[in-house]
Amino acid sequence: MSNSVRVAIIGAGPAGLTAARELLREGVNVVVFEADPWVGGKTRTDRLDGYQIDASAQLFGSMYTRFLALVDELGIRDRLVRSPGRDALWRNGRMHEVVYGSVSSMLASGGLPLKTKLRLGATYLPFLTRHGADLDLHAPERAAAAGLDGESIASWGEREMGSEFIDYLVYPQLTGYYGALPEETGAGLYHVLARYGVDVAVFALQGGAATLCEVLAERVRAGGGEVRLGTRVDALETSSGGTTLSVAGASERFDGVVVATQAPPARELLRASHPALAGWLDGVRTRPALTVGLLLDRPAGVRYFGLSFPKDEASAVAAICVQENKGVDLVPEGRGALVTFVRPDVAPGLLGADGRTILDAILPDVRRAFPGLESHITRARVYRWPAGNPIVYPGYLAHLGTFRQGGVEKNERVVLAGDYLYTPSVEGAVTAGTTAARRLRERLTAS
């Protein structure tokens, strides 16, 4: 493709930067616009007082085939380190170790009630095996076509597995790792995640989760593309001559655009000139997220990485991630750091509060889980994610099916990329970036 073709990518998260690199490799001239002064989006790594704090995304799974292929292509496999995968569940006032990606560990853990373990073995694992072909991380809409996404995982689980399955397994996993509640999450997505979760290894990135986006941005620049940080796109307008972006009071014209922001800003950008896309985006729901980094002058003194809480066993916290136990060197020698995820039902109400109020809300749970550690906190920082995580509500996978059929974007040269097009994960974002680049390239070549 001639490099006189100019494409704008809005958003420098994993979806946008993956798309930028793919297009650049095809000879397209790319400009990436990022509102924040850093790359990464929801994979941000905050460098603070010599600590590298993964402010949101923490780990990558062995089922992330597109992400792993990209890591190999970028030549950074040596920075990907297998994490011990040791987690813990708080139950009845104390913590119990569990390795979520291993069925034998889950069955042995004191964290899960006996009834849940028996039902896992007798009912849920055979169910996942039976429906394996319809539970695909890269085509989650198949679960809807197979009739597996008509209700929430809360109602499916209560009926098929009993309430303890929801309280001690589904709730801690969804609230801790996906910022979503069982009542609002479709059974289809949970079954997809559970199918892969039965046997999974987890990895962390040396240098922090943002390393992927930082290396992608480096390669885009080295290949002649531009990455403009601290540059918000305010408006977008398409005419027969191309698409014009308004950036800091000026206008720039492009032959094509990848809108790789979270769904709410994408909807606002597209409302006036691309009503069909904006209308489809109306069906994407999100829930704000809130995380708090706590720097410690000593390690937390536990063996596990992620501690999650069942429903009603914590007042404001869904999970606490012990950074020094991730398997990579993110924390100075002899120190520690915690990243605390606020409960998804509590986060929206605290999003606009000042830092002190947010800290006061989470500290009682931190004190309970780590007695005596509070006096070792040297600094705290709050991270706000107003567009948060996509909520894969019951019926959303069918909505995704309509997008996949191609009728929403039609043959437009403005395409969408973002984790909400697959699953709310870095794998979903990388897959969305790759497929968006492919769709746009085909449309640019066809014209």
Ligand SMILES: Cc1cc2nc3c(=O)[nH]c(=O)nc-3n(C[C@H](O)[C@H](O)[C@H](O)COP(=O)(O)OP(=O)(O)OC[C@H]3O[C@@H](n4cnc5c(N)ncnc54)[C@H](O)[C@@H]3O)c2cc1C
């Ligand atoms: C608390 C939390 C924990 C998570 N943990 C994990 C995990 O452990 N593993 C995992 O795989 N996934 C995890 N995720 C999910 C993962 O981080 C996301 O799925 C992924 O980052 C989505 O990538 P994206 O490129 O689609 O969007 P984003 O990462 O959200 O990037 C979108 C970018 O667009 C920019 N933008 C928005 N509007 C504009 C505009 N108008 N102009 C210019 N730029 C704009 C934003 O600033 C942002 O940088 C987590 C998410 C959260 C919130």
